[in-house]
Amino acid sequence: MDTTSIVLSSAVVITTGVAALALYKWHHTREVLKTYQDRYNDQKEIQRQMFHHYGSLEDLSLLREIIPKEAENYHLRLAQFCNSVCDEIGVPKTRVLDVGSGAGGLSFNLSVHFREVVGTDISYYVIASAQQLKQFGEFGSPFSSEGGKHIILHCVRVPDDAVKERVVFWHEDVCALLYTCGKFDCVVVSNTLTDMQDPKSFLSDIGDYVDAGGMLFISDIYNWRDGPEELLGGEGDCLTPSLLKKVLDPKWTLEEEKNMPFFVPRCRRLAELGNAHVTVWKRRETLVEPNEE
Numbered sequence: 001m002d003t004t005s006i007v008l009s010s011a012v013v014i015t016t017g018v019a020a021l022a023l024y025k026w027h028h029t030r031e032v033l034k035t036y037q038d039r040y041n042d043q044k045e046i047q048r049q050m051f052h053h054y055g056s057l058e059d060l061s062l063l064r065e066i067i068p069k070e071a072e073n074y075h076l077r078l079a080q081f082c083n084s085v086c087d088e089i090g091v092p093k094t095r096v097l098d099v100g101s102g103a104g105g106l107s108f109n110l111s112v113h114f115r116e117v118v119g120t121d122i123s124y125y126v127i128a129s130a131q132q133l134k135q136f137g138e139f140g141s142p143f144s145s146e147g148g149k150h151i152i153l154h155c156v157r158v159p160d161d162a163v164k165e166r167v168v169f170w171h172e173d174v175c176a177l178l179y180t181c182g183k184f185d186c187v188v189v190s191n192t193l194t195d196m197q198d199p200k201s202f203l204s205d206i207g208d209y210v211d212a213g214g215m216l217f218i219s220d221i222y223n224w225r226d227g228p229e230e231l232l233g234g235e236g237d238c239l240t241p242s243l244l245k246k247v248l249d250p251k252w253t254l255e256e257e258k259n260m261p262f263f264v265p266r267c268r269r270l271a272e273l274g275n276a277h278v279t280v281w282k283r284r285e286t287l288v289e290p291n292e293e
């Protein structure tokens, strides 16, 4: 073979490779979106979300005696915590990203403190309901009080103190955020990390959207489907916090951690109780080399 045909055939091989990879990625993304839509294309899931974000224990007479008060107002407590940490550290509160914003309760609570709040969710259905809430200020959400079709109508309202104009909701996969979305002073990831298809790439890339000195809050119950090692890398008895540290270390320092309880109602007589682990990360001024083994 002469040089020209070698160059030509390598060009063909490379082009085919690139095309195949692009096709694979496109297919993969489509599959990811399909699974996510399947999961939330369910009125009950939206109801749970709405109640979790906007409901109060007062509405659940059979549960309010047995659910601890500390588990109430999770989104409000998380928003206030983000606000006070930013104040302490001196982070400007211009733009905040609420990753996996769901029904938008946290976004609205954050709007009291931050000048611009961007809520993103991969589920079209929950984003649509959050947008409807923003637009009309209320949303009639049927609550399945005895499972199945037995429903009571529960009206959800945007909290009075929220500043609706500051909040926007985007339908987006955070594992492939667009660079056009700009930079944020603060990123909050509440009960979303373990649902991500590719949490490792999210954690490695999210630092690109935050300037040095900015903050990242991760609140999660670490209820992984298969195990954190499979998605974050690592082996043996590494637990999520140490794996988070490993993945985030090149760009972030761990500042603080605490527990934050919450509840999610399922029906009149059933609720899930959780105790989220909140870790607070600060964007480094200079990046350090990842310590790969």
Ligand SMILES: *[C@@H]1O[C@H](CO)[C@@H](O)[C@H](O)[C@H]1NC(C)=O
Pocket (backbone or CB within 6 Å): 053, 054, 055, 075, 076, 105, 108, 109, 110, 112, 157, 158, 159, 160, 161, 162
């Ligand atoms: C936060 O959200 C909750 C639930 O929607 C609401 O009751 C509360 O008033 C909000 N508080 C603030 C300060 O935004």
